[in-house]
Amino acid sequence: MSDLPISYSSEEINGWLLWHLQGRLDRLTAEETAAKGEDLLAGCRKLALDLSALSYLSSAGIRTILKLASTAGQAGKPFSVVSPGGMVKEILEMARLDMFVNIYSSAEELENA
Numbered sequence: 001m002s003d004l005p006i007s008y009s010s011e012e013i014n015g016w017l018l019w020h021l022q023g024r025l026d027r028l029t030a031e032e033t034a035a036k037g038e039d040l041l042a043g044c045r046k047l048a049l050d051l052s053a054l055s056y057l058s059s060a061g062i063r064t065i066l067k068l069a070s071t072a073g074q075a076g077k078p079f080s081v082v083s084p085g086g087m088v089k090e091i092l093e094m095a096r097l098d099m100f101v102n103i104y105s106s107a108e109e110l111e112n113a
Contacts, residue, residue, distance in 0.1 A: 005029050008036060014111045017044035018082070022053035025061030033061075037068045041079075047072060048110055052083035057091045069101045082107050 006023035019040055025033055041047050049065065051057075065081065072079035080102040084092050092103060104110060 024056040026058040027060040030060035046078040
């Protein structure tokens with residue numbers, strides 16, 4: 001991993017733009033991540049955040065995910081989170097994010113989404 005607190009990459013999978021987030025999604029990276037995510041949403045049909053390489057998620061990060069989900073919903077575009085693990089998965093569960101966002105254990109599950 002680089003010295004940056006967060007890095008991004010993306011790929012197309014089953015009609016979804018799968019956006020990989022690596023590092024920390026916190027108050028220092030939330031604004032940048034939200035802006036990049038909104039740019040991606042503008043140019044895709046369906047967006048999924050791959051959180052498998054995310055090592056930390058703060059309340060600011062949760063707000064970012066909810067903001068992207070809301071933007072996608074307003075545009076009529078599907079939005080999902082995939083592959084959260086460890087502490088990030090626990091935080092998402094505690095925040096009950098699954099009430100607002102589809103969360104899948106793997107990117108392969110997007111085939112049927």
